[in-house]
Amino acid sequence: MDYKELVSHGDLHYSHNVKRSEGGLPIGNGVMGSLLWTSPSAVKFQVNRVDVYANDRSTNSFNQRHMDYGYACGFVDIDFVDYGEDVFQDGTIRQHLSLYDALATIQGNGVRLEAFAYDHSDVFAIKVADERDKPQGINIKLKMLRPAEVQTKSHLAVSTLSMRNGMMLLKQEFTEGDYYCSSVVAVGISDRDGVIRMNDEAGGREPVCDFRASRVLGQPNETEMRLCVSPASGGFEILVASAATFDRNEDITAAAVKQLEAARAAGYEQMLQEHRSWWNEFWTKSYIRLSSEDGSAELVEKHYTYYVYLMASNSRRGNYAPNFGGMLLSPRGDLRHWGAMQWWSNLRLYYNAILATGHYELMQPYFSMYSGMYDSCARAAEQQWGSKGIYIPETVWFNGVDELPEDIAAEMRELYLLQKPWEERSEKFKRYAHKKHPHESRWNWKGHEQWIDGELVYTDKSWGPFGSTSHMFGNIAGIAYHYWNYYEFTRDVEWLRDRAYPMIKGAAEFLRNYPSMRKEDDGKYHMYNTISGEKYIGGKDTIQVMSSLYGIMPVLLKAADLLGVDADMIPVWEEFYRNLAPIPKSDHPEAVFKTGENEPAIWVGAIGKVLDERRDFATEPMRYFHLCSLETAYDQPDWFETGAATLAFQETQLGGDWGRAATEMSSVASMLAGMGHAEGFKQAVLAQLECINADREYCYYQDTGRIKFYDNRLTVREGVNAISAQRLGNVASGLQYAVCQSQPGGPGKESVINVFPACPKDWDAEFSLWCQGGFRVTSAIRQGVIDSIRIVSTLGGTCRFRNPWGDTGISVVQEEREAITLQGSMLAFETSPGTVYTITRTQ
Template sequence: MKHLISLLCSGLCAVTHLYAYTDHKDTTAVNYAAIASAADLDYDRPVARSEEGMPVGNGRMGTLVWTVPSSLKFQLNRVDVFGNSSGSNSFYERNTDYCNGTGYMDIDFGQDVFTAPAFHQHLSVYEGQSVVSGKNISVRGLVWEKEDVLALEITDQRKETLPVTTMLHMLRMPVTRKGSHTAVSGLRQEGDYIVLTQEFREDGYYCSSALVAAVSGRAAEAEQNSTTTIRLRTLPGSGVYNIYAATAASFDPGEDVVKAAIGKLEAARKRGFSALVNDNRDWWRKFWERSYIQLHSADGQADYVAQQYAWYLYIMGSSSRGSYPVKFNGMLWSTNGDERKWGHLYWGANQSCLYNALFQTDHMELLEPMFDMYSRAYDSYAVAARQQWGSEGVYIPETTGFDNTPSLPDSIAAEMRDLYLVRKPWGQRSQAFKNYAYTKMPFLSRWNWKKDEGWKQGIWHSATKSNSTFGHVSHIFSRGAKIAYQYWLRYEYTQDTAWLRQRAYPMIKGVAEFYRNFPNVRKEKDGRYHIYHINDNESIWDGHNTVEEMSAMRGILPVAIKAARLLHTDADMVPVWQEFLDHLSPLPQHTAAGKTTWSRSLLPVLQGNPSGHPDGNTMPVWFFDLCTLESSPGIQQIGNDTYNTYFDNGIDSTAGVYVLSKLPATGALLGRREAVQYLVPNQLRRRKNEEVLSNRMDLSEGYQTTNVQRLGRAAEALQLALCQSVPAGPGKDNVIRVFAAWPPSWDAQFSLLCRGGFVVTSAIQQGIIPFVKLEAAQGGMCRIRNPWKGRVALFRNGKKAQVLKGGLLSFATARGEKVMLQRERQSEAFE
């Protein structure tokens, strides 16, 4: 650790001499390997529980690596394996649906080899490689970047050679039935491979997976020794050899997933283990060079935060490059089968913990699975808007499956609209509606009013949570706006007009039109549009003008207008949206002790405290850029007064922060240094009596939910404290600020992506900012708040081009141009 801190310090100290150079070069000499390696895991004894194993993955397939005395253990998981669809009628009991697992794999050495003190396990996050060693046994392992293959290199130096057995185990019994759902698993030998297959069927739904394993460099024999296990036993011998395991999955019953998996394995075997190592090294090297954060403080707090940030990036790089986003509850790291708390559905709020911070990392490839999933379901969201709510545009539920939102029979849809829009008394719902709802998954937003009452005399009983149509996520519409706003953010960060036209604008327009046509939005006598019978996240049920929904409308309408103008489309809709926006009701407010704060809802409400502050896990006002450091002083005052209500005793080292909380990030957006200094480390460590596993993950969502939600939230706050690019309101010009909420005792150096497509690199040491470098990926006007008092020298191509003055610095950039800003009095050496 001392050596690492020395490396970090040396990098930070170097930046203070940057101004002494006379050519335009990046002289920060970033040691990416040292920054990433700070997050390495190193164990000197076996973990006590499988959930603390070391993660390796390629974004599509992953596993934790852990040991028992005689064996190395894995559970190979994929992002695209789901036991059932959203239309299932077989998982009406909560937490019984499942996903992602393909099978267990054990490497058994025939005797106890992985025991202390001869034990050592290390994970290199810079290379994505795990090494485990025991008594005369050493194993290097990785998941190949190019194909879905786990590759192991085994060095066996035992004097008494023993067979080594590779075993594949089913995750359940060979045939499992639940309602009309079946899960059939099979084992077989094919050539020199052992094979484990799964097939999930329910009505028209189908998903299959295959896990295959083979040995290279040593003779092996296959045998099936139970109904759930097949093994491949190597003949005795010493030296180095390899074991490979590959997976494949498909929703097409005509696709041969075994053939696909064998093809991947053969590709890896032909390349050879050393070549796979080089492939991964090259990929991860390029990954780490996209952006970085390097921190140091005398008390070690900043170094700790930087370590956790690098770990977050490693986890997301290892798990979010597939056809579907990685799930918050378990990710690719399940170790006890494929059932987990909360099942196979995606909760928007939880997923945001993983994905919100990725924009500034300049890793858009890690965000693509999320966008792909929502875009694929666009047409079904349009149907849901009409069927369920009698509106136009698109309705994206807070809780959704990986697939389309199922369409409804016309008669059920008609009654649903009357019930959910509170036009028909809940007690008058028909028996046909009750029967239809009986078998539906209760975590899906549209059925979330359902309450489990358990099995009684062999019959499953369910009731309603509030004797009404409302449940925790039943009437949340702001998730759609947040997803659409993320589409907009991707455009702002990349300036990709094709993306805006083809992917983002349809979603933005769809959500804007949903709100505008929502039957429970109406213009009142005050001349303002009000929205009724909606939730405020999970806290307020059946509210009026809730802060979530009002913030969502005030956020999405301006960007719909701006996007339409940028694309020169829907000119007839722009004045319609503008009229709607101009006459929207204000955000709900509460005044006490002479201070005005934003509150959750206006009256009436069915459940919850309407005068309470906005949900700390969502902070909708700040999500939609309605309160930033560019906002008017009046807005900032309300924002700060609202923020203070979350901390009755102020913010210090004792302030606890929940896993999902956006309070650290909101504090950074408000320029609150104490929020970053204390809340970010506290969120990473969790509150008292809340466990953090040895691999820095946690089980905060319940059993089988190994996750890094808190790390994603803290990463977002950290980035915003270092560098934020925000407008005075949604759709307005973005302004860059460096070190807007930075603790004075922390030193830092970073390179992050900002809106407008600007990569910003800067540093601070002992409160001094020696430079700000900007690289304009797409060109355009750059606006940045002056980090110094006084005049600022702007350098282009290493030469002083102009002197800027004032608090807001604005200048044009060309595509690909690199610009350096420095305080004018420091720039005399350049003249």
């Protein structure tokens, strides 16, 4: 495979200045990232980090939507023009992002710049060449994101500019009570003389007004510092380092300076060589190549490759996942729609397709973030709900959930479990809640807000304690299931024991012990008063939570058995699992949506009355937990039939056009591919890439200029400054399912490899992807014909796969050994670690 040729299909090429900064070229090393964009005279970027947050779970200062902030550290402009002609003009400018090398190049009139985010430390390395007949001085500007000092209630943000050892430094400090976070950006040059200037009274050489005892009043005026580079022909390097900490006692400035000095000592060319080497090796792990006469396959392929690049640039090495709306790429400061919290229903879309790429390292920030909040979530399960295990809110701060005063917790339990009328909540509870952020799930019942006579006034959402995400619990099991999937791909028993099992058990125990879980006269356990995907408010047996239970319980039982733990609990869990109420279907007398008497039953959202009056079918079992896919037809055919009937019903509702269901966040492409619907998958995935439903589903569409997607294939579906690649994650997951599946017939069951189960008939495809069990599978289909399958067993064990040639006999060759012959639809053979197997049909 010529990886460079293949990966370059996804490159970005511009011959114009982007009209909006959101369309810039993305670079990042997983901890630190930015878009690069141009003005007529400058190259601009914003330094963002995954570990910079203005506030955390303890805040009482951000009780208004969209006002909490984080991630950004500073602006950097490289200004090429003083008095003279613009250097970046439409038609003559050339901008290129090489995915294979993770290198951005911008060529203007007489100037050239290339940049990358160094893989081995948090440094942007930039090489500039001035080839103009009359070179000019180049000014590198380091700019604050806001005034030097900003007080927001109890929260204080202080930014300070300084200089050291020929470097410009910008330090941010955020404080509120015991909370502290600080970041530093350091900017320096090599191979060219320069002078640092700041236009305050001391020229930036010493602090101004440092004698003040109070903040804000009399704060420094200057918010910008310049490194003025001497005019000369030829090249020089710019290095931009960053660092961040939550420790007040750490000298974070020294950490940033040290990184820059190390980069300067190594030199640009050595860093570039190391950087290229890492990325070039990265691309050999897996791939998908597509082609078709109509060009649709190539369109999907380049977006898939681009998605893999984005994830490696935004989720690697750090302890926190990038924000779902913005990632490390926000270009307009640190305020954005939906703030700085994580919303799991959005965040999961970035990670669903990672494991099949084989780049398991890209999952680690996601796992580190959620594992890091375990203790706070265990306390929240007890305090807020009177349950066991862990309660991870759908919308949560980066470090989890704040501990409540005991009297507030006691009243919250009564209110949220409907044991106390909402109208009788105490004034103390109201005052406490008023200070809390309305996006946080536990306070999400807050509705419309407005300022009246200087006071922020809320209404609730008319459902009492229910908000859009307040009683959403499917995410808890969804997060835990990602941990389980990681084990299924890696078979790392130590990781299962130490990292995955606590999350799996915690999720299952929270749901099992939720006080509104009841065993009724029918002998079944029913769940009351939950929410499914921001709808079916207060419903019984809502589709999302029941799917979660059917997903997480068998996985818990299998994990406990594998690890030989919790023997006393296994009978309890087995009894609970055996007697779960069924996932709601339209043939239930109290279903929120009912099909006709002679029509097949389909999945629906809930049983009984729901507060939001929502009445509709549902597809969750085909989108989560491996509950319903092609393999389910063999293990649980009645579920498969219900899934097929639900798809048929939805297709009729859509008039046969699956593109109408393909919104940015929709998993419809994965669902269709998982069920083997090739043409429906194609319709959905192309519509999703073209954003054909943007006008009806984008948040704040008017505020973002009614732009469907930018030059760089990213959207602002979530709103202002909330750069999004969610649809690319959905497309990637759907495409992987279309060419290679390794789902089990149900949660916790043995996985089965199935190649090209939903590849459109007019597409030729070739792939090398990773499957559960540590198998790397490579195959190709051309004009509908599969020649062979190559399987590398990295871990050994039994390889199970569906015969892609029907019941035709197949031959399995282990390297140079004699072939074995197998026959039938379901085939299996034992493998040895590190061994290659080639499978072909015998006739």
